[in-house]
Amino acid sequence: MAERDDRIDAYIARSADVARPILEHLREVVHAACPDVEETIKWGFPHFQYKGLLCSMAAFKEHCAFGFWKGELVIGPGGGDEASPVDQKTGMGQFGKITRIADLPSKRILTGHVKRAMKLNDEGVKAPARSRPKGPAKEIVVPEDLAAALAANARALETFERFPPGHRREYVDWIDEAKTQPTRLRRLEQAVAWLAEGKPRNWKYLNC
Known part of the structure; x- marks a missing residue:
């Protein structure tokens, strides 16, 4: 089993009560699916690497976020996942604003996502280009x-x-x-x- 990064232990420990069990669950799923995964902290929140960026998770005041760097290729256009009960159009990542473990797909489905993300990195597939937003100026929304x-x-x-x-x-x-x-x-x-x-x-x- 790959080594755990103490900084991620600390990140989880200082996260909101609602976030800690979700982050621990996601971490365990990623490690079980990818025994060679490497943990790190980038831009203030936990990332998982396997031959490049694999996925990341983050805690906010009232929810968590989780996503794959090649999300459209792992899950599908728009990040839609029929097995996920949350609205993927809100929040960072492909799983919306996660407030409980039940908001996530099952462990079996998440494991499949991790395996597909690993395969993409094994094959050297690049992340898809992001489309530039169009239309009139909107209210400033900080990503x-x-x-x-x-x-x-x-x-x-x-x-x-x-x-x-x-x-x-x-x-x-x-x-x-x-x-x-x-x-x-x-x-x-x-x-x-x-x-x-x-x-x-x-x-x-x-x-x-």
Whole structure:
């Protein structure tokens, strides 16, 4: 069995009461399905790796999230899963806002998802491109992966919250416009680093 990352133990321990049993369940399912999985913390929340990124989980105040980096290929377009009773259109990942273990598919189905994700990584299949959002400007909605990353960095969160709407939107749009998951992850990391330094998204051009 692969080694457990102490940082994930700590992450689960400090999570809300509603989140802890869900995170422990997901962790056990992933390890059972993929004995060679590697644990790590990226952007403030737990990730599981097997020949590349495999899946991740995160805890929020009143729910959890879980998703595969190649979700559309693992589960299907839109992340829909007939065996999952929650609305996958809400929350981060492919399983919506998870408030109890019963919101997730069965252990057998989740194991199948993990096995498919492993096979994709074994074969070197790349994550599908993300479509760019269309239509008129909407209210600023902070993506949950960005919210989780900011929650793990107090200085970055403080900067983001005091920025005017235009500056916040520039960061949100930049992340949402990433066409692949690896690009999105790089942008998340860069966004948090810049925000921790008090910089707006286009800081390089402010003095031009």
